[in-house]
Amino acid sequence: MVNYPHQVRKKISRTNSKFSRQQVDFANRGMSFEAAINDSNTYYLAHGHAVIHKKPTPVQIVKVDYPRRSRAKIVEAYFRQASTTDYSGVYQGHYIDFEAKETRQKTSMPMKNFHSHQIEHMDQVLQQRGICFVLLHFSTLKETYLLPASALIDFYRVENGKKSMPIDYIRKHGFQIEMGGYPSLPYLEVVEKNLLGGDTLEKTKP
């Protein structure tokens, strides 16, 4: 699956200040959802909190030219559907695995972007005691949630991925990610507090 992140226009807000925390999300900084995740991963890596990377886009290479005196040039290739999730890595010995999706809708998250292979992969990861979840961004609402993979899988299986997931379900089973500080999207803090039940990350903070 290939993400074409919704370009969020940079908004210039006169009301931004450290007191209006709700208003200051990554979109206000001119950042897309995907960029905010990458930015957070860079932050975690630089601070020694975690090693989490986005996997390369899967591409089926059909034809490669080798022009003289220059590097190999791929001249025919196609996007392949990903069989796993987009992000994975390690946090304090724990295997971390997640997918990110965004929508402009206000009341639900379309499920059509989750493929059955990805759902199966998440299930396999949980069976191996990996930490697995999805990050769901509602761009119009400016709200981002971390939903454990178990809750996603449960919902997916009810109608085999054909029904949109109501935001009420996400609010009930997931955790909202507070924004406005650094990193842009502090999802590991949510993992630590709600999925691992500890405060390792807090302790490593300066």
Next chain:
Amino acid sequence: MVNYPHQVRKKISRTNSKFSRQQVDFANRGMSFEAAINDSNTYYLAHGHAVIHKKPTPVQIVKVDYPRRSRAKIVEAYFRQASTTDYSGVYQGHYIDFEAKETRQKTSMPMKNFHSHQIEHMDQVLQQRGICFVLLHFSTLKETYLLPASALIDFYRVENGKKSMPIDYIRKHGFQIEMGGYPSLPYLEVVEKNLLGGDTLEKTKP
């Protein structure tokens, strides 16, 4: 970094039997080193032992055409150097991360295929308590070793990756992988016994 696996020609051996264990490696089955790793990962996944995948080849996409009535076609792209390793996943809660290299040489493994970014990545993974190693295949000798990343990093730092790594060093600090059974390359058994000190995998076997 892009691997162009050395094609191992299928050898037909009249001496193959379950008693001549040393002779029966994946090359005898017409399998390349990379194929043997993928085959083992498929085996581990199917048996519920681990979820380990090869990451897609990193490609920098420059131009995409959208022909009518057909899917997007990439018409200009280039191979990018990988900043991480080729394989990662989860095994019984443990984060697993490794790179695979092969050589036809008999006495040492060239270090030029390990990039400084990869060495740095391995170091970061170890700091996060991930399980990290390299699989080294000597195709002429028909021997494959698992070398812990710590030993690779130590050697790399002595001469900044400029010196080949003698097979004696690998034999001293690594573990030979016994071949001839299933999966083709039972590297997780080596991880379990020597890096984790347990026998979880043995216990899950039928």
